[in-house]
Amino acid sequence: MQFSFTGEQEEFRSVLRRFLEEKEPTTVVRRLMETEAGWERDGWRELNQQLGLTAVHIPEAYGGQGFGYVELGIVLEEMGRALLCAPYFASTALAATAIMNAGTDAQKRTLLPDIASGDTIATLAFTEPNGRWDAAGFATTATRADGAYRLDGIKSFVLDGHTADLIAVVANSDKGLSFFTVKGDASGLHRRALKVVDPTRKQARLEFRAVKAELLGEEGGGAAPFAKTMTQAAVCLANEMVGGAERLRQSALDYANLRVQFGRTIASFQSMKHKQADMLVDVELAKSAAYAAASAAAEDDAELPALASLAKACASEAYMQTAIHTIQIHGGIGFTWDNDTHLWFKRAKSSEVFLGDPAYHRELMMRAWGV
Amino acid sequence: MSEQTEASVRAEARAWLEANWNPDLGLVEWRNKLIDSGWGVPSWPRDWFGRGLPVALEAVVEEELRRIGAVGVAKTGIRRLAAATLLVHGNDAQKQKWLRRSLTGEDTWCQLFSEPGSGSDLAGATTRAEFKGNRWVVNGQKVWTTSAHHADWGLLLARTDVNVPKHQGMSYFVLEIRQPGVEVRPLRQMNGHASFNQVFFTDAEVPPDNLVGEVGRGWAVATTTLMHERRGADGIRTWGQASDRAGRVYDEERAEIVTVMEPYKWYPQRAGRVDLVVERAKATGRASDPLVRQEIAKLLTMSKAAEWTARRARAAQALGRPPGPEGSLGKLVSSHVARAAARVHTLISGADAMLTGEDAPMDGLIAEILVSVPAGSIAGGTDEIQRNIISERVLGMPKEPRTDNDRPFRDVPKNLVG
Numbered sequence: 001m002q003f004s005f006t007g008e009q010e011e012f013r014s015v016l017r018r019f020l021e022e023k024e025p026t027t028v029v030r031r032l033m034e035t036e037a038g039w040e041r042d043g044w045r046e047l048n049q050q051l052g053l054t055a056v057h058i059p060e061a062y063g064g065q066g067f068g069y070v071e072l073g074i075v076l077e078e079m080g081r082a083l084l085c086a087p088y089f090a091s092t093a094l095a096a097t098a099i100m101n102a103g104t105d106a107q108k109r110t111l112l113p114d115i116a117s118g119d120t121i122a123t124l125a126f127t128e129p130n131g132r133w134d135a136a137g138f139a140t141t142a143t144r145a146d147g148a149y150r151l152d153g154i155k156s157f158v159l160d161g162h163t164a165d166l167i168a169v170v171a172n173s174d175k176g177l178s179f180f181t182v183k184g185d186a187s188g189l190h191r192r193a194l195k196v197v198d199p200t201r202k203q204a205r206l207e208f209r210a211v212k213a214e215l216l217g218e219e220g221g222g223a224a225p226f227a228k229t230m231t232q233a234a235v236c237l238a239n240e241m242v243g244g245a246e247r248l249r250q251s252a253l254d255y256a257n258l259r260v261q262f263g264r265t266i267a268s269f270q271s272m273k274h275k276q277a278d279m280l281v282d283v284e285l286a287k288s289a290a291y292a293a294a295s296a297a298a299e300d301d302a303e304l305p306a307l308a309s310l311a312k313a314c315a316s317e318a319y320m321q322t323a324i325h326t327i328q329i330h331g332g333i334g335f336t337w338d339n340d341t342h343l344w345f346k347r348a349k350s351s352e353v354f355l356g357d358p359a360y361h362r363e364l365m366m367r368a369w370g371v
Numbered sequence: 372m373s374e375q376t377e378a379s380v381r382a383e384a385r386a387w388l389e390a391n392w393n394p395d396l397g398l399v400e401w402r403n404k405l406i407d408s409g410w411g412v413p414s415w416p417r418d419w420f421g422r423g424l425p426v427a428l429e430a431v432v433e434e435e436l437r438r439i440g441a442v443g444v445a446k447t448g449i450r451r452l453a454a455a456t457l458l459v460h461g462n463d464a465q466k467q468k469w470l471r472r473s474l475t476g477e478d479t480w481c482q483l484f485s486e487p488g489s490g491s492d493l494a495g496a497t498t499r500a501e502f503k504g505n506r507w508v509v510n511g512q513k514v515w516t517t518s519a520h521h522a523d524w525g526l527l528l529a530r531t532d533v534n535v536p537k538h539q540g541m542s543y544f545v546l547e548i549r550q551p552g553v554e555v556r557p558l559r560q561m562n563g564h565a566s567f568n569q570v571f572f573t574d575a576e577v578p579p580d581n582l583v584g585e586v587g588r589g590w591a592v593a594t595t596t597l598m599h600e601r602r603g604a605d606g607i608r609t610w611g612q613a614s615d616r617a618g619r620v621y622d623e624e625r626a627e628i629v630t631v632m633e634p635y636k637w638y639p640q641r642a643g644r645v646d647l648v649v650e651r652a653k654a655t656g657r658a659s660d661p662l663v664r665q666e667i668a669k670l671l672t673m674s675k676a677a678e679w680t681a682r683r684a685r686a687a688q689a690l691g692r693p694p695g696p697e698g699s700l701g702k703l704v705s706s707h708v709a710r711a712a713a714r715v716h717t718l719i720s721g722a723d724a725m726l727t728g729e730d731a732p733m734d735g736l737i738a739e740i741l742v743s744v745p746a747g748s749i750a751g752g753t754d755e756i757q758r759n760i761i762s763e764r765v766l767g768m769p770k771e772p773r774t775d776n777d778r779p780f781r782d783v784p785k786n787l788v789g
Binding site: 003004253265276278288310313314365369371 | 653661687697
């Protein structure tokens, strides 16, 4: 397992951080979060044409850059730090990963290059209105008639589902869990943006009424690729979360150093110093877990399922706790709309639950360890 | 000077060890040979038993020692701190007198810093050393002194001037333990063990040659000792592991380790014994309780993350990168882990957590965890002091306001009870 980043990886991180600080200040976040789409093509193109981020973990044979999960983790950490408003998690972390896990070689050659270039925005539809993250909770069906598959059912909590060009869907056919792809504008597909707590990450509800779909991979062979996709996505989300947590922690420290009460900065109070020390512990432990999971994903280590869930649970709690402390440290101003803290607070809340809450992942971790 | 590479150091160390290692030598005889070769403490200067290698290359020599199964210099216990401190602050005569015998293990040491009236505030020590005629005369009391009952020498921090601010009135001495003015009494802890001692001085004597550094500059010397003490506390150290091989040198090393490590035998329990949790949960059937599973998972998550954080710090150090925040958190994190482990062990044991000794789970081992964990967040810097250090040194936050640094020590308020 890798416990330090290479010089190249550190350099990549700093280039990316500078880029995002310049292109995605909170003024931009605030503008985009008020739109229904939540992102715009121009900024997205710049991100992909200048840095090729959508291609990071896609193999070169499919038009990608062929890096691994350590590099993808760095990208997500920096995006979480910047609170980037873009369909990156949906398209790269979820959909491209699912296609790599489930698709045939020919399908990968067809589908991945456009996702890698950023020209196609894809997403993955799996969870349904019942909010279950495990495949046993999915009721959407795929039936075959006249040589074509048709999907019926309702998917919910679909990241960028109302704007995606291509949707990978997990559904049950006669033969079991299977993956399909559907065009965003397919006939019979009704898409509605959900009202979400975190306006920087849009979600949609997708209703499928006899929607014609292409089978992705093998019919009935979806269980293993789905499980693997969820594991890898948990690693991605954990790394994104620690980026946000680190940013919040730093903003709380900066504010404490500036704010004067009783004739001294509030940073000089021991209660504040101790809280900041505890916040550093929370965030550094979560980073260690997220980095270890990314390293395990890069090596496709046998421990990956346990470590991915460990990192997801650990980062979820650290991010949320850091957000709570950061509001508290800001005092009254921290509860206002104009202060930026709530933007990360809401991402922390949404990320805590997305892909399964900490208790769910702790249970997965225990099972993975055979307890 | 020729450039020392990892490969050249490895080759040279291996060649010397292959030519000289002999498990049938006596422990001291072998260590003297190793010390003379410079491979015992390779990062020390050439003038003092070392080879002047960068610290980063020390691990290579350690690997070569392990590869051939050779015993290294004596590193366990306080003698490691004594040697490191004297190497930096001792004069030539002091280095001649103590370094070699500390490395061979012939001399054993204890650390006479903490007092009943000064725990976190070590610089508030009130044990006095007064120069009378031709010697220093020491009066006062130290506490939490590991190994004082079998030590030859003590590293003593004592007050030599009460008329200057506290940090400027301390001096650092090497005190001979076996003398009439020194009384060592065991200190019984809440877990029943007596791993530490109280040390009382009544006109104990120290010859002037045993003053380390200058009079009034003892705090700087003590800081070196403390720095080396903290460096060993990152949560993943393994010390005092004896080889199970046959041979005279191994027999003698095993005997040394048994003596030195005796006070530390409950330390694994102090750290919470996370390693026992899963097997206990399975054995008691509690592993099927969803609430217990959640608590175990939280503990394992924290414990793993703590281990990886220490590894990140080590990896950065090995690459020669400046230390990041991850390197300063180990002590505080390890007390969180220990406390969480004690909670989980209680949850798993249920009513049996009220029992001890042979009536209790694992012949009292679980009970020993429950009554030993409180030590971890106090010894070697309390959690509160750790948080001060992290916030001030890592995060750069303002220092605690002080009223004791800018006036003579005699005017600083002190404890009414020790």
